[in-house]
Amino acid sequence: MGVPPPAPRAPGRSKSLEATPERIRAAAIAAFAEDGYGATTTRSIAQQLGMSGAALYLHYPSKEALLFEISRGGHEEALAVVLESDQPTASPSDRLRRVVHAFAKWQAVNSKLARVLQYELRSLEEGHLQVILTIRRQTSGVLESIITHGYRVGEFRASDPPGALLAISSLCVDTCRWFPSQSYPDAEQVAEFYGDVALRIVGAATMRSANVT
């Protein structure tokens, strides 16, 4: 999540000084995911880390500031994963499969963090929300450009390209809500299957030929 390395530990340092921003964020993610953002206080997070409220305040001047940093870090990480997985020179089908695989897998592996990102957007201040929505549009933009290209060259043929983008994004994001399930306990297996599902949703040529049995 683009976190600076923890400060070196000085001998005799008190427990509170060991609470790095990274540890604070990890404790906050667990609390927000478990109890909800609204029911969590910065005081309870500080207590859990054995630090004072004032020490936490030095890093995060408010609960919302803490949520914003978690949200920004998480969304940037998801965007990076999506960008890295894309191979713009590959076919639209290959690109779509790879990007959906990476995005769905990230949601599954980071399901606790991802739930905080998805369900606490409403708790962000307006300016912060706009920052996050910009990152989300970039992530969605990767999928959109692949889908648009696939339709333009005739490789994708199902109706309604904007609908396909919506359904594919929704499928990936919702993974954080239900993962793991009894029939899908493995993130790699989900990611693999969702790559196929995405190709079915856009009516990809490869899926069309596979269908004609």
Added chain:
Amino acid sequence: MGVPPPAPRAPGRSKSLEATPERIRAAAIAAFAEDGYGATTTRSIAQQLGMSGAALYLHYPSKEALLFEISRGGHEEALAVVLESDQPTASPSDRLRRVVHAFAKWQAVNSKLARVLQYELRSLEEGHLQVILTIRRQTSGVLESIITHGYRVGEFRASDPPGALLAISSLCVDTCRWFPSQSYPDAEQVAEFYGDVALRIVGAATMRSANVT
């Protein structure tokens, strides 16, 4: 939501006595959806309705009891909608399209309630959670029986029937998170499109022939 009709209003009745269980639940749904269950108090709900905490307590002895009744009512309503939409004598494709249509539309139209149902399962007491999970299994069971039947008779041919059930359920449920969107502001339009998407996911025969253009 299977709610008894509001009691007739007696002349001179105080404001607090007008707070029927239905109105209490509606206020709680709004508060839980807006602020989260954890951050809401029964006192704030009572205040909003102009009733005393004691009066609310007569109907709901705890915040969790209130959440449970909301959850049970909402889940029962969704199950009823799904059951009503199913036509067991129709073809698996027709059945799947109709049930997905009804289920997705319910999630869209009732998105605020549906978000409370989906995201506050963790806040239910164990016994109550089991009641809710039983209703959820019944709803999922309708989709599962249609999908299983469709594969058995060869009408559905995509790989992985349990995965198809998972993806289709996930798509429907996640509607409550994003609805309405810029490209999909209309519940009927979402429902119609998701009926098609579901048929693509299972590799339905009708979609296969439509694909071979």
